[in-house]
Amino acid sequence: MAVTVSIPTILRTHTGGEKSVEASGTTLAELIDDLESRHSGLKDRLVKNGNLHRFVNVYVNDEDVRFAGGLTAPVNDGDNVTILPAVAGGMR
Amino acid sequence: MLVIRRDLVDAMVAHARRDHPDEACGVIAGPAGSDRPERFVPMTNAERSLTFYRFDSLEQLRVWREMDANDEVPVVIYHSHTATEAYPSRTDVSYASEPDAHYVLVSTRDPHEHELRSYRIVDGVVTEEPVEVVESYMFAHTGVDDVPDCR
Numbered sequence: 262m263a264v265t266v267s268i269p270t271i272l273r274t275h276t277g278g279e280k281s282v283e284a285s286g287t288t289l290a291e292l293i294d295d296l297e298s299r300h301s302g303l304k305d306r307l308v309k310n311g312n313l314h315r316f317v318n319v320y321v322n323d324e325d326v327r328f329a330g331g332l333t334a335p336v337n338d339g340d341n342v343t344i345l346p347a348v349a350g351g352m353r
Numbered sequence: 354m355l356v357i358r359r360d361l362v363d364a365m366v367a368h369a370r371r372d373h374p375d376e377a378c379g380v381i382a383g384p385a386g387s388d389r390p391e392r393f394v395p396m397t398n399a400e401r402s403l404t405f406y407r408f409d410s411l412e413q414l415r416v417w418r419e420m421d422a423n424d425e426v427p428v429v430i431y432h433s434h435t436a437t438e439a440y441p442s443r444t445d446v447s448y449a450s451e452p453d454a455h456y457v458l459v460s461t462r463d464p465h466e467h468e469l470r471s472y473r474i475v476d477g478v479v480t481e482e483p484v485e486v487v488e489s490y491m492f493a494h495t496g497v498d499d500v501p502d503c504r
Binding site for chain 2: 269270271316318320323325327343345346347348349350351352
C-alpha cells in the first residue's frame, strides 16, 4: 500500500499528465521527497525555504496540513493527499 | 473573450457589494472544455480583509471535489477590489494558477457604478479580454461590436 496523491492541473506537467500518483513516506516531507524522486520538479512547486509554499494547499485526508504540522504532518499507507493551488490575491 | 450570462454578472456584483469594504471572492463553474460559466459559487474570504483574499481552504477542497465529480472546471475566478481599479495586482498575478480560467475583477470603489473586467493570467502575463454579457447562451454570439459597458 502507498499514499495516493491528487495532482492539480497546473502541476500535471511534472507527472506526465497523471491526475493521481502514488508515493510513500511517514511524514509529508518524506512523501514530497519520494514524489520528487519520480516526478522531478514537483518539490520546488510545493516547498520553499523548508516550508510549504504559500501558493499551494495540501490536505491529508481532507485536513489542511497548515493546521496539522505542515511538512511534519504524519502520513500513513492508504491516506489520500490532495494538492490544490491556493486561490488568493488582493489589491496590493 | 468572456461570454457570460447577465444573472451571473449580477450575482458577482451583488456579492462584491454585500461584502464591501472586505474583498469578496468566488468561482463560476462550467462543464470542462465548454468555456461556459454556469454554476455560481460564492466563496468565503478566509482573510476577511480590505486588501487581501484567500479562499477558505476546506471550503475550496469541498468545491473542487464537487467540480471534479460533475466534470466541471472553474471557468471564472472572481474577486473584488474595494478601493482600487479592477486590474490584477502583483499579488493577484503571483497566485494565478489556472491558465484556462477567466479572472474577473469587480471594483466597488465607486458606491454607485461598479467596474467589471476580465483577464487571462498565464505565466505571470496579464491579458485583458472583452466581456460579452448575454441573456442566454443559446443566442450568444461572439461579435466584437457588442461589448457591454458594465453599467
